[in-house]
Protein backbone atom coordinates (compact mmCIF):
# COMPACT_ATOMS: atom_id res chain seq x y z
CA UNK A 107 0.00 0.00 0.00
CA UNK A 108 1.25 3.43 -0.92
CA UNK A 109 0.60 6.04 1.76
CA UNK A 110 1.27 9.70 1.28
CA UNK A 111 1.48 12.42 3.90
CA UNK A 112 -0.11 15.82 3.67
CA UNK A 113 1.99 18.81 4.73
CA UNK A 114 -0.19 21.87 4.32
CA UNK A 115 -1.04 22.09 0.63
CA UNK A 116 1.71 19.59 -0.31
CA UNK A 117 1.63 15.84 -0.40
CA UNK A 118 4.71 13.65 -0.10
CA UNK A 119 5.28 10.93 -2.70
CA UNK A 120 5.13 8.25 0.00
CA UNK A 121 5.65 7.71 3.73
CA UNK A 122 9.42 7.00 3.75
CA UNK A 123 11.47 10.13 4.41
CA UNK A 124 15.23 10.81 4.32
CA UNK A 125 16.44 12.38 7.56
CA UNK A 126 18.24 15.69 7.32
CA UNK A 127 21.93 15.05 8.05
CA UNK A 128 24.35 17.96 7.96
CA UNK A 129 27.25 17.19 5.65
CA UNK A 130 25.42 14.20 4.15
CA UNK A 131 21.99 15.04 2.76
CA UNK A 132 23.18 17.49 0.17
CA UNK A 133 21.27 17.90 -3.07
CA UNK A 134 23.00 14.99 -4.90
CA UNK A 135 22.28 12.60 -2.04
CA UNK A 136 18.68 13.75 -1.62
CA UNK A 137 18.04 13.24 -5.32
CA UNK A 138 19.55 9.77 -5.21
CA UNK A 139 17.43 8.75 -2.22
CA UNK A 140 14.31 9.94 -4.00
CA UNK A 141 15.29 7.94 -7.06
CA UNK A 142 15.50 4.84 -4.85
CA UNK A 143 12.09 5.40 -3.37
CA UNK A 144 12.29 8.04 -0.65
CA UNK A 145 9.11 10.08 -0.74
CA UNK A 146 10.39 13.23 0.92
CA UNK A 147 13.70 14.84 1.79
CA UNK A 148 14.69 17.76 3.99
CA UNK A 149 17.81 19.68 3.16
CA UNK A 150 20.62 20.28 5.61
CA UNK A 151 20.24 22.82 8.32
CA UNK A 152 20.95 26.46 7.60
CA UNK A 153 21.94 28.78 10.41
CA UNK A 154 19.49 31.37 11.70
CA UNK A 155 22.40 33.74 12.14
CA UNK A 156 22.29 36.23 9.23
CA UNK A 157 26.08 36.68 9.40
CA UNK A 158 26.45 33.15 8.01
CA UNK A 159 24.01 33.59 5.15
CA UNK A 160 26.49 34.95 2.64
CA UNK A 161 28.86 32.00 2.95
CA UNK A 162 29.51 29.55 0.15
CA UNK A 163 28.38 26.71 2.40
CA UNK A 164 25.00 28.29 3.04
CA UNK A 165 24.60 29.16 -0.63
CA UNK A 166 25.23 25.54 -1.54
CA UNK A 167 22.77 24.33 1.04
CA UNK A 168 20.17 26.59 -0.49
CA UNK A 169 20.76 25.26 -4.00
CA UNK A 170 17.70 23.19 -4.88
CA UNK A 171 18.24 23.17 -8.62
CA UNK A 172 16.45 20.23 -10.23
CA UNK A 173 14.98 19.03 -6.97
CA UNK A 174 11.45 17.67 -6.68
CA UNK A 175 8.87 19.74 -4.83
CA UNK A 176 8.21 20.36 -2.07
CA UNK A 177 11.59 21.88 -1.25
CA UNK A 178 12.01 21.89 2.50
CA UNK A 179 14.69 23.84 4.30
CA UNK A 180 15.57 23.32 7.93
CA UNK A 181 16.40 26.16 10.27
CA UNK A 182 17.73 26.10 13.82
CA UNK A 183 18.27 28.72 16.47
CA UNK A 184 16.88 30.02 19.74
CA UNK A 185 15.77 33.54 18.93
CA UNK A 186 12.17 33.72 17.68
CA UNK A 187 12.77 36.91 15.70
CA UNK A 188 15.93 35.58 14.01
CA UNK A 189 14.24 32.30 13.21
CA UNK A 190 11.29 34.08 11.64
CA UNK A 191 13.76 36.13 9.60
CA UNK A 192 15.65 32.97 8.59
CA UNK A 193 12.39 31.40 7.48
CA UNK A 194 11.55 34.40 5.28
CA UNK A 195 15.10 34.45 3.87
CA UNK A 196 14.83 30.80 2.86
CA UNK A 197 11.36 31.26 1.41
CA UNK A 198 12.66 34.13 -0.72
CA UNK A 199 15.22 31.65 -2.08
CA UNK A 200 12.74 28.95 -2.97
CA UNK A 201 11.91 27.04 0.23
CA UNK A 202 8.34 25.73 0.08
CA UNK A 203 8.26 24.24 3.57
CA UNK A 204 10.23 25.35 6.63
CA UNK A 205 11.35 22.73 9.13
CA UNK A 206 12.47 23.85 12.59
CA UNK A 207 15.17 21.73 14.17
CA UNK A 208 14.84 21.31 17.92
CA UNK A 209 16.59 18.01 17.96
CA UNK A 210 20.24 18.57 17.34
CA UNK A 211 22.49 17.92 20.33
CA UNK A 212 25.59 19.23 18.58
CA UNK A 213 27.56 21.48 20.92
CA UNK A 214 27.79 24.20 18.34
CA UNK A 215 24.01 24.32 18.27
CA UNK A 216 23.24 23.74 21.94
CA UNK A 217 25.66 26.31 23.31
CA UNK A 218 23.39 28.98 21.99
CA UNK A 219 20.44 27.10 23.46
CA UNK A 220 19.26 26.10 20.03
CA UNK A 221 18.53 22.58 18.85
CA UNK A 222 17.19 20.32 21.57
CA UNK A 223 18.41 22.43 24.53
CA UNK A 224 15.31 24.44 23.79
CA UNK A 225 13.19 21.53 24.89
CA UNK A 226 13.67 22.60 28.51
CA UNK A 227 12.05 25.95 27.96
CA UNK A 228 8.51 25.30 26.78
CA UNK A 229 7.54 28.98 26.86
CA UNK A 230 10.39 29.75 24.48
CA UNK A 231 9.40 26.82 22.26
CA UNK A 232 5.93 28.32 22.04
CA UNK A 233 7.28 31.76 21.14
CA UNK A 234 9.54 30.30 18.44
CA UNK A 235 6.76 28.24 16.89
CA UNK A 236 4.38 31.21 16.93
CA UNK A 237 6.97 33.56 15.40
CA UNK A 238 7.94 31.19 12.58
CA UNK A 239 4.35 30.24 11.77
CA UNK A 240 3.39 33.93 11.77
CA UNK A 241 6.19 34.64 9.28
CA UNK A 242 5.34 31.71 7.01
CA UNK A 243 1.55 31.57 7.08
CA UNK A 244 0.94 34.74 5.01
CA UNK A 245 3.26 33.26 2.35
CA UNK A 246 1.34 29.96 2.38
CA UNK A 247 4.43 28.12 3.58
CA UNK A 248 3.78 25.24 5.99
CA UNK A 249 6.06 24.90 9.02
CA UNK A 250 7.13 21.53 10.42
CA UNK A 251 9.06 20.62 13.57
CA UNK A 252 11.72 17.99 14.19
CA UNK A 253 12.65 17.23 17.75
CA UNK A 254 13.57 14.57 20.26
CA UNK A 255 11.43 12.97 22.95
CA UNK A 256 12.55 15.41 25.62
CA UNK A 257 15.45 16.84 27.55
CA UNK A 258 16.35 13.69 29.50
CA UNK A 259 14.68 10.45 30.43
CA UNK A 260 13.11 12.00 33.51
CA UNK A 261 11.78 14.87 31.46
CA UNK A 262 10.25 13.42 28.31
CA UNK A 263 8.01 16.33 27.46
CA UNK A 264 7.44 15.47 23.79
CA UNK A 265 3.71 15.22 24.40
CA UNK A 266 3.49 18.79 25.70
CA UNK A 267 5.79 20.04 22.96
CA UNK A 268 3.66 18.19 20.42
CA UNK A 269 0.47 19.81 21.70
CA UNK A 270 2.14 23.21 21.68
CA UNK A 271 3.22 22.58 18.11
CA UNK A 272 -0.23 21.55 16.98
CA UNK A 273 -1.83 24.58 18.62
CA UNK A 274 0.76 26.85 17.01
CA UNK A 275 -0.19 25.58 13.56
CA UNK A 276 2.74 23.25 12.91
CA UNK A 277 1.83 21.01 9.97
CA UNK A 278 3.88 17.91 10.80
CA UNK A 279 5.99 16.68 13.72
CA UNK A 280 9.00 14.38 13.47
CA UNK A 281 10.24 12.68 16.63
CA UNK A 282 13.62 11.05 17.06
CA UNK A 283 13.17 8.43 19.80
CA UNK A 284 15.99 9.71 22.00
CA UNK A 285 16.25 12.56 24.49
CA UNK A 286 18.73 15.41 24.30
CA UNK A 287 20.78 13.89 27.12
CA UNK A 288 20.88 10.50 25.41
CA UNK A 289 22.90 12.30 22.74
CA UNK A 290 23.35 9.40 20.37
CA UNK A 291 23.78 6.65 22.97
CA UNK A 292 21.56 3.65 23.63
CA UNK A 293 18.68 2.55 21.49
CA UNK A 294 15.84 4.74 20.30
CA UNK A 295 12.53 4.08 22.08
CA UNK A 296 9.20 4.27 20.38
CA UNK A 297 6.70 4.37 23.26
CA UNK A 298 6.88 8.16 23.49
CA UNK A 299 6.40 8.48 19.73
CA UNK A 300 3.34 6.20 19.97
CA UNK A 301 1.88 8.31 22.80
CA UNK A 302 2.41 11.55 20.87
CA UNK A 303 0.93 10.09 17.70
CA UNK A 304 -2.13 8.92 19.62
CA UNK A 305 -2.66 12.38 21.13
CA UNK A 306 -2.21 14.59 18.07
CA UNK A 307 -4.18 15.08 14.89
CA UNK A 308 -1.27 16.45 12.81
CA UNK A 309 0.93 13.86 11.04
CA UNK A 310 3.68 12.37 13.22
CA UNK A 311 6.87 10.90 11.77
CA UNK A 312 8.90 8.27 13.66
CA UNK A 313 12.69 8.44 13.50
CA UNK A 314 15.65 6.70 15.10
CA UNK A 315 17.53 3.45 14.47
CA UNK A 316 15.34 2.27 11.60
CA UNK A 317 17.89 0.24 9.69
CA UNK A 318 16.13 -2.75 8.14
CA UNK A 319 12.78 -3.40 6.46
CA UNK A 320 11.73 -5.55 9.42
CA UNK A 321 12.55 -2.77 11.88
CA UNK A 322 10.60 -0.32 9.73
CA UNK A 323 7.52 -2.50 9.90
CA UNK A 324 7.90 -2.96 13.66
CA UNK A 325 8.28 0.78 14.30
CA UNK A 326 5.27 1.57 12.13
CA UNK A 327 3.17 -1.02 13.96
CA UNK A 328 4.33 0.13 17.39
CA UNK A 329 3.91 3.86 16.88
CA UNK A 330 1.08 4.10 14.36
CA UNK A 331 3.18 6.90 12.82
CA UNK A 332 2.14 8.50 9.56
CA UNK A 333 5.63 8.09 8.11
CA UNK A 334 9.13 6.85 8.90
CA UNK A 335 12.31 8.89 8.65
CA UNK A 336 15.60 7.14 7.91
CA UNK A 337 19.03 8.67 8.38
CA UNK A 338 22.22 6.67 8.89
CA UNK A 339 20.89 3.49 7.33
CA UNK A 340 20.58 5.33 4.01
CA UNK A 341 24.25 6.32 4.02
CA UNK A 342 25.84 4.35 1.21
CA UNK A 343 22.63 2.41 0.89
CA UNK A 344 20.05 4.70 -0.68
CA UNK A 345 18.16 1.67 -2.01
CA UNK A 346 17.00 0.96 1.57
CA UNK A 347 13.89 3.01 0.75
CA UNK A 348 12.76 0.64 -1.98
CA UNK A 349 13.69 -2.33 0.21
CA UNK A 350 11.48 -1.02 3.01
CA UNK A 351 8.65 -0.11 0.64
CA UNK A 352 8.75 -3.59 -0.89
CA UNK A 353 8.71 -5.29 2.49
CA UNK A 354 5.86 -3.15 3.79
CA UNK A 355 3.85 -3.90 0.67
CA UNK A 356 4.57 -7.63 0.32
CA UNK A 357 6.06 -8.96 3.56
CA UNK A 358 8.99 -10.38 1.57
CA UNK A 359 12.55 -9.10 1.36
CA UNK A 360 13.75 -7.65 -1.92
CA UNK A 361 16.98 -9.10 -3.32
CA UNK A 362 20.03 -6.88 -2.81
CA UNK A 363 20.92 -4.64 -5.74
CA UNK A 364 23.25 -6.09 -8.35
CA UNK A 365 26.88 -5.06 -8.56
CA UNK A 366 26.09 -3.35 -11.85
CA UNK A 367 23.24 -1.35 -10.34
CA UNK A 368 25.35 -0.20 -7.40
CA UNK A 369 28.19 0.67 -9.78
CA UNK A 370 25.89 2.80 -11.89
CA UNK A 371 24.27 4.47 -8.87
CA UNK A 372 27.56 5.25 -7.14
CA UNK A 373 29.21 6.61 -10.29
CA UNK A 374 26.19 8.78 -10.96
CA UNK A 375 26.23 9.96 -7.34
CA UNK A 376 29.92 10.81 -7.64
CA UNK A 377 29.49 12.68 -10.90
CA UNK A 378 26.75 14.84 -9.40
CA UNK A 379 28.69 15.28 -6.15
CA UNK A 380 31.83 16.40 -8.00
CA UNK A 381 29.78 18.76 -10.11
CA UNK A 382 28.06 20.21 -7.04
CA UNK A 383 31.19 20.80 -4.94
CA UNK A 384 33.85 21.23 -7.62
CA UNK A 385 36.87 18.96 -8.04
CA UNK A 386 39.00 19.93 -5.04
CA UNK A 387 36.33 19.80 -2.39
CA UNK A 388 34.20 17.21 -4.18
CA UNK A 389 36.88 14.52 -4.22
CA UNK A 390 37.42 14.92 -0.49
CA UNK A 391 33.80 15.04 0.61
CA UNK A 392 32.90 12.10 -1.65
CA UNK A 393 35.29 9.84 0.26
CA UNK A 394 32.96 9.36 3.19
CA UNK A 395 30.08 8.43 0.87
CA UNK A 396 32.27 5.91 -0.97
CA UNK A 397 33.35 4.46 2.39
CA UNK A 398 29.69 3.96 3.32
CA UNK A 399 28.87 2.24 0.02
CA UNK A 400 31.68 -0.29 0.34
CA UNK A 401 31.26 -0.93 4.08
CA UNK A 402 31.14 -4.67 4.68
CA UNK A 403 32.27 -5.57 1.15
CA UNK A 404 35.36 -7.70 0.46
CA UNK A 405 38.64 -5.76 0.48
CA UNK A 406 36.90 -2.51 1.45
CA UNK A 407 39.52 -1.33 3.96
CA UNK A 408 42.38 -1.69 1.53
CA UNK A 409 40.40 -0.06 -1.26
CA UNK A 410 39.47 2.92 0.95
CA UNK A 411 43.06 3.44 2.08
CA UNK A 412 44.14 3.71 -1.55
CA UNK A 413 41.12 5.67 -2.70
CA UNK A 414 41.68 8.25 0.06
CA UNK A 415 45.02 9.21 -1.51
CA UNK A 416 43.46 10.12 -4.86
CA UNK A 417 42.92 13.82 -5.53
CA UNK A 418 41.28 13.91 -8.97
CA UNK A 419 37.64 13.21 -9.80
CA UNK A 420 38.54 10.99 -12.78
CA UNK A 421 40.95 8.91 -10.69
CA UNK A 422 38.38 8.56 -7.92
CA UNK A 423 35.67 7.41 -10.30
CA UNK A 424 38.08 5.03 -12.03
CA UNK A 425 39.12 3.46 -8.73
CA UNK A 426 35.49 3.00 -7.68
CA UNK A 427 34.59 1.42 -11.02
CA UNK A 428 37.58 -0.96 -10.87
CA UNK A 429 36.82 -1.95 -7.30
CA UNK A 430 33.20 -2.78 -8.07
CA UNK A 431 34.18 -4.61 -11.27
CA UNK A 432 36.48 -6.76 -9.15
CA UNK A 433 33.60 -7.86 -6.94
CA UNK A 434 32.01 -10.03 -9.63
CA UNK A 435 29.75 -10.00 -12.67
CA UNK A 436 27.52 -6.95 -13.03
CA UNK A 437 24.38 -9.06 -12.79
CA UNK A 438 25.52 -10.73 -9.56
CA UNK A 439 23.97 -9.48 -6.32
CA UNK A 440 26.08 -7.15 -4.20
CA UNK A 441 27.97 -9.46 -1.82
CA UNK A 442 26.89 -7.72 1.38
CA UNK A 443 28.55 -9.20 4.39
CA UNK A 444 26.33 -7.77 7.06
CA UNK A 445 25.61 -4.16 6.35
CA UNK A 446 26.03 -2.42 9.65
CA UNK A 447 25.09 1.11 10.46
CA UNK A 448 27.80 3.41 11.65
CA UNK A 449 27.40 4.31 15.32
CA UNK A 450 26.28 7.87 15.85
CA UNK A 451 29.13 10.08 17.01
CA UNK A 452 28.30 12.49 19.82
Ligand SMILES: Cc1cc2nc3c(=O)[nH]c(=O)nc-3n(C[C@H](O)[C@H](O)[C@H](O)COP(=O)(O)O)c2cc1C
Nearest residue numbers: 125126127128151207252282314315316336337338
Ligand atom coordinates in the same frame (compact mmCIF):
# COMPACT_ATOMS: atom_id res chain seq x y z
C1 LIG B 1 25.89 13.09 10.38
C2 LIG B 1 24.53 13.49 10.93
C3 LIG B 1 24.09 14.78 10.75
C4 LIG B 1 22.83 15.17 11.25
N1 LIG B 1 22.40 16.45 11.02
C5 LIG B 1 21.13 16.79 11.38
C6 LIG B 1 20.60 18.07 11.05
O1 LIG B 1 21.26 18.91 10.44
N2 LIG B 1 19.32 18.35 11.42
C7 LIG B 1 18.56 17.44 12.12
O2 LIG B 1 17.40 17.72 12.43
N3 LIG B 1 19.03 16.22 12.44
C8 LIG B 1 20.29 15.88 12.09
N4 LIG B 1 20.76 14.62 12.37
C9 LIG B 1 19.88 13.65 13.05
C10 LIG B 1 19.13 12.81 12.04
O3 LIG B 1 18.24 13.58 11.25
C11 LIG B 1 18.31 11.70 12.74
O4 LIG B 1 17.38 12.30 13.60
C12 LIG B 1 19.21 10.75 13.55
O5 LIG B 1 20.36 10.38 12.80
C13 LIG B 1 18.45 9.48 13.97
O6 LIG B 1 17.97 8.80 12.83
P1 LIG B 1 18.72 7.47 12.24
O7 LIG B 1 18.86 6.51 13.40
O8 LIG B 1 17.83 6.95 11.17
O9 LIG B 1 20.06 7.91 11.76
C14 LIG B 1 22.02 14.22 11.93
C15 LIG B 1 22.50 12.92 12.09
C16 LIG B 1 23.73 12.54 11.60
C17 LIG B 1 24.20 11.11 11.77
